[in-house]
Amino acid sequence: MKKVFILFLCFFCFSQNIRAEEDLTVHAQSAYLIEATTGKVLYDKNGEEKLFPASMTKMMSLILVYEALNDGSLKLDEVLSISENAASMGGSQVFLQPNEQMNVHDLLKAVCISSANDAMVAIAERISGSVSEFVSKMNEKSKELNLVNTNFENTTGLHDENHYSSAKDMALIAKKLIEVGKDDLLSITSTYDAYIREDTNPFWLVNTNKLVKHVEGVDGLKTGFTQEALSCITVTARKNDLRLIGVVMKEPDSKTRNVEVMEMINVGFSKIIYQPIFKMNDIYQSHYFEVGLPHEVDLVYLNDVGVILNKDEKVTVASQTFTQTRFDLPLEAHEKIGEVKIIYDDQSESIVDVGVAQSVSKMQFLDYFQMSFWRVLT
Structure with missing residues (x-):
């Protein structure tokens, strides 16, 4: 059964956002905070501004991966043969070799933990036959999610002037990814370090999101950095019955990025409660x-x-x-x-x-x- 979340038409007296002038001083170019189940907006600073998402792009790619896993058209134990195209990807990578054999689960770990471009392209080629077809599906999914400030030109987030998104759209993509990936996704994105090629030539994966190790409740979701995008991150954290998703984009460095996104999330947790009904x-x-x-x-x-x-x-x-x-x-x-x-x-x-x-x-x-x-x- 495909899980369908509740659509809230009204949100009681809690209709205002957390106001930056009273609670937060976020220096990011753009920032957005939502409650993950309902999508309730808790904070918005330039949330619809089009910016470069860098490797946060992979959240949309992962939505398509988990949908394929959920419908059975892709299996975690399926072994893929790495193409020359996938092996040639620059940026973050796990140095896959042409014709190397690796199962989907290890490739998924490489994407979620180390943001590996080569692993992402390998899975994309398997699902759609080509990267261009996979990117078309990413943009189709954007339309399905009503994302009005997003356009993808690749699966990885490598810089392209026509490849852009917004903090709001990234938050909505993260919400959808958690919905389709569930605990299987979060068990990987919350892992600080792991190995691939364990039986041959072990390769150490270290999570690009250091918050999963140092902040209780943080279990994802995706970092990003290019010279053009600067430092950005989408973080999800759970506390009691609440899960929040926070996005900051175009931060000067990872330290500032991490401090500000967690300040935003902590203020969110301090303001609200989740009351279960059914x-x-x-x-x-x-x-x-x-x-x-x-x-x-x-x-x-x-x-x-x-x-x-x-x-x-x-x-x-x-x-x-x-x-x-x-x-x-x-x-x-x-x-x-x-x-x-x-x-x-x-x-x-x-x-x-x-x-x-x-x-x-x-x-x-x-x-x-x-x-x-x-x-x-x-």
């Missing part, structure tokens, strides 16, 4: 299918339902309204059938997808015959 797979209500087998099935929430509040606030559910969006059968277990609008006691609202708790098939002629037969008998 959990994924909690039952919403039962639903009757006239021509379905079984006829009556529980509908369940397809994702966690929660709200982001100021620390001194709390809400309760006032009402829920179901709208059916699919009427045809059959349905697989946890397949979406509709949406529930939840109204809270302060009149704010959110929308959550609901699906069937078990598979529902469509009645066939024999089923109708048996049903009619038993009705006659009874």
Whole structure:
């Protein structure tokens, strides 16, 4: 089942951003902070300014990689033969050799931990057949995510004047990447050091994001640097039930970058709480299918339902309204059938997808015959 996050239409009284003049002094050219589940914006400084993203580009590349892993078209244990093109990549690399054999899992570690351009290109070629086709898919995904300040010319972030993004778009890309990569992704991005080629010629990977080692709760996500982009980073951190994503771009150096992004994230954590409302797979209500087998099935929430509040606030559910969006059968277990609008006691609202708790098939002629037969008998 593809996890679909809640779309919040209103966010209670907590509608203001964390104001820089009161809480933060961020010197980055652009900065953006969101809550990772809802996408609630907590801080915005020039968030839509087009800048060079450097290796933060790889977050979009990784979305396509994890989607391929999730649908089974790519396997972690699949062994790839490295092309001359992939081996020729400059910048950050793990010095892959033409025709070298390496499995996808090790290549993924090289990308997520050491930001290896050669490993990223090797996986991109495997998924799409060519780098140019993979880049086209990256830009298609940008449109799907409604990113209006982003255009990709390569998979890695190597400098190109027409290769740009924004802090806001990078935050939304990171949100999507966490959604599709889940714990499998974060287990790699939170790793400080690891090895590839362990059985032949061990190569030490050291995370370009030093915060994962030195700051509790930080478990990703991607750094970047070129002479044109300067120093940038997308950080995700978890504290209790909250996960934040912070982006700073065009910082003068990595030390300033790390200090400012963590100051931004810490202020975010100090301001808000996450109040859970329902959990994924909690039952919403039962639903009757006239021509379905079984006829009556529980509908369940397809994702966690929660709200982001100021620390001194709390809400309760006032009402829920179901709208059916699919009427045809059959349905697989946890397949979406509709949406529930939840109204809270302060009149704010959110929308959550609901699906069937078990598979529902469509009645066939024999089923109708048996049903009619038993009705006659009874």
